[in-house]
Amino acid sequence: MALVAGFVLAALNLRPAIAGISPLLDEIMDDVGLSPAGGGAITTVMMVCLGVFGAVAPLLARRVGLDRTLLAGLLVIAAGVSLRGLDGALVLYLGSALAATAIAVMNVAMPGVVKQHFPSRINLMTGIYVSAVVAGAATSSALVIPLEHLTGYGWRGVSVLLAVPALLGALLWLPQARRGRPGGQNGPRPIGAVLRSPVTWYVTGLMGLQSLTFYVMLAWLPTIFIEAGLPAEQAGYLLSLTNLVQVGTSLAVPLLAGRQPSQVPYVVGACVLTALGYLGMLLAPTTLPWVWMIVLGVGQGATFALSLLIIALRPANSATVTALSAVAQSVGYGVAALGPVLFGLLREVSGGWSAPLTAGLVVIAVQTVTGWHAGRPATLGR
Known part of the structure; x- marks a missing residue:
């Protein structure tokens, strides 16, 4: 029970350091004296770290083991948000980069932890893991402002409070890290060994493109609805709705898909639902917007969960899981970091949202093709 509790709490800490910035951004910019570009750079720095430093995880896991890598990640998150x-812009950026680096390492390590500790319950624990990640993002973005008002600490105090769940997670995971096996011969094989397999690149394509379509919506969805004529408050609720829908979907889909040798039908279905959400915003954004957001949330939540489930299922052992996870998530988040910027540039050039949303549908079509291949039965690194 302690192992599961520590695992879930570790997963809950994988998004608050990122998602908790957005609601406080205006206050942060005013206090620190940042321009809008400087404020946006906080998230950009974190996204770049997610893409770059995930590759460090296999090296750490091979040297000290997966369990101790996870413990170190929780402690570094606590240090970064603190x-x-x-005071000062420099420590704001440094702390954000430190927290994001730890999250990048943990992102990569978590599927390997699932494979190592729960080999007979990969589908269940992947569902719990992904649901905890999504719930952590939704909860932190919803609670940082009320928490600020309740405590009276301001954004700095709230940022430090985000260290508490990370420290609690570290405390719960400490016994496992102390008795967990160290690195060495049982550590992950080098990333280069998985780069030669086509499976790696299909999984990487699925992970990267689903991340791109998700972060595009995270950045621009309220603006799309506001410019279509909906009130700003309603646009914010629509974003919250699509994120909340993902919690339940992320838990249910791995339980169903993990029982089958092929995940292709689930991947294709999830991509189709994501495309329908985009299509609804393109053709009729103010007609039944709640329906479009529910459909989009189901599609995106399922695709994210399936990406991580496939990363855990395809390799033969936890070592190769970590190596595959490093490639898929490092490249994936690197691709995703470009999405919101390119989407915004296309909006600026075209003068509306039709061209960006159409481009999003093209990306989802390519995502479906990579997902088709990634979802087929295969074993990597036997």
Whole structure:
């Protein structure tokens, strides 16, 4: 029970350091004296770290083991969010980068932890893991402002408070890390060994493109609805709705898909639902917008969960899981970091949202093709 509790709490800490910035961004910019570009750079720095530093995880896991890598990640998250609560723009960026680096390493390590500790319950634990990640993002973005008002600490104090769940997770995971096996011969094989397999690139394509379509919506969805004529408050609720829908979907889909040798029908279905959400915003954004957001949330939540489930299922052992996870998530988040910027540039050039949303549908079509191949039965690194 302690193992499961520590695992879930670790997963809950994988998004608050990122998602908790957005609601406080205006206050942060005013306090620190940042321009809008400087404020946006906080998230950009974190996204770049997610893409770059995930590759460090296999090296750490091979040296000290997966369990101790996870413990270190939780401690570094706590240090990073505490650091950015200090005075000055430099520590704000450094603390954000430190927290994001730890998240990048943990993102890569978590599927390997699932394979190592729960080999007979990969589908269940992947569902719990992904649901916890999504719930952590939704909860933190919803609660940081009320927490600020309740405590009276301001954004700096709230940032430091985000260290508490990370420290609690570290405390729960400490016994496992102390008795967990160290690195060495049982550590992950080098990333280069998985790069030669086509399976790796299909999985990477699925992970990267679903991340791109998700972060595009996270960045621009309220603006799309506002410019279509909906009130800003309603646009914010629509974003919250599509994120909340993903929690339940992320839990249910791996339980169903993990029982089958092929995940192709689930991947294709999830991509179709994501495309329908995009199509609804393109053709009729103010007609039944709640329906479009529910459909989009089901599609995106399922695709994210399936990406991580496939990463855990395809390799033969936890070592290769970590190597595959490093490639898929490092490249994936690197691709995803470009999405919101390119989407915004296309909006600026075209003068509306039709061209960007159409481009999004093209990306989802390519995502479906990579997902088709990634979802087929295969074993990597036997």
